[in-house]
Amino acid sequence: MTLFPPTLQRLHHALVVSVQPIPDGPMDRDEIVVAMARAAIEGGAAGLRIEGIERVRQVRTALPGVPIIGLVKRDMEETAVRITPIPEDVDGLIRAGADIIAIDGTDRPRPHTFSALAARTAEAGLVVMADISTVAEAKSAIAAGAAIVGSTLSGYTQDREPSEPDLQLLENLRDENCFLIAEGRYTSPEQCAEAMAHGADCVTVGSALTRLELATKRFSDAISSRC
Numbered sequence: 001m002t003l004f005p006p007t008l009q010r011l012h013h014a015l016v017v018s019v020q021p022i023p024d025g026p027m028d029r030d031e032i033v034v035a036m037a038r039a040a041i042e043g044g045a046a047g048l049r050i051e052g053i054e055r056v057r058q059v060r061t062a063l064p065g066v067p068i069i070g071l072v073k074r075d076m077e078e079t080a081v082r083i084t085p086i087p088e089d090v091d092g093l094i095r096a097g098a099d100i101i102a103i104d105g106t107d108r109p110r111p112h113t114f115s116a117l118a119a120r121t122a123e124a125g126l127v128v129m130a131d132i133s134t135v136a137e138a139k140s141a142i143a144a145g146a147a148i149v150g151s152t153l154s155g156y157t158q159d160r161e162p163s164e165p166d167l168q169l170l171e172n173l174r175d176e177n178c179f180l181i182a183e184g185r186y187t188s189p190e191q192c193a194e195a196m197a198h199g200a201d202c203v204t205v206g207s208a209l210t211r212l213e214l215a216t217k218r219f220s221d222a223i224s225s226r227c
Ligand SMILES: CC(=O)N[C@H](C=O)[C@@H](O)[C@H](O)[C@H](O)COP(=O)(O)O
Pocket: 018, 020, 071, 152, 153, 156, 183, 184, 185, 186, 204, 205, 206, 207, 208
């Protein structure tokens, strides 16, 4: 079995819960993020994915020993890259107490290279996670220092968003030298188990657990479809 660094050992064969409420929705408040993070850990999650420097700081204070994957989502005019795109975001997440920093690892044009942001993260002793959409992007990110690769951005770099998770991408990445996180559109426990069977080391679930509006809509739509 591959020997992973201690933080990754804790996430191995486990669930990470992404606690990112819908922006400006009724749940988009710091105290609700902290409460959902606590509830996720009580439910058996091994780690958390938290967006925003202040929220990482608050969750770190509330749950001192829990592995946190931190990221900043930033919309910039000059690039479609949104996840931790600038050095100041990396610095803020380091100061806030993240263990792992998630950075967009796609090959889209951007103001700061993945390599530069990854190096800054690693210099501070944190683990680098690359959010990617293809095998080629994963390989480049690993060469640039990513210990974790997530399928996070598969389906989000083109116009049409799929509804199912990308299990084939996991299969194509299973022999790469990285810790592989299945992430993006996992909506059921069965799909999470499938991800593990396809080579994932860990699964991250967000919307299905922590975006109550979307979780509710799935049930509501299922009922309407039979009426
Ligand atoms: C594409 C993108 O920006 N993904 C974001 C990354 O942090 C989040 O909006 C997702 O909720 C997260 O990846 C978990 O995925 P899902 O919510 O599908 O379980």
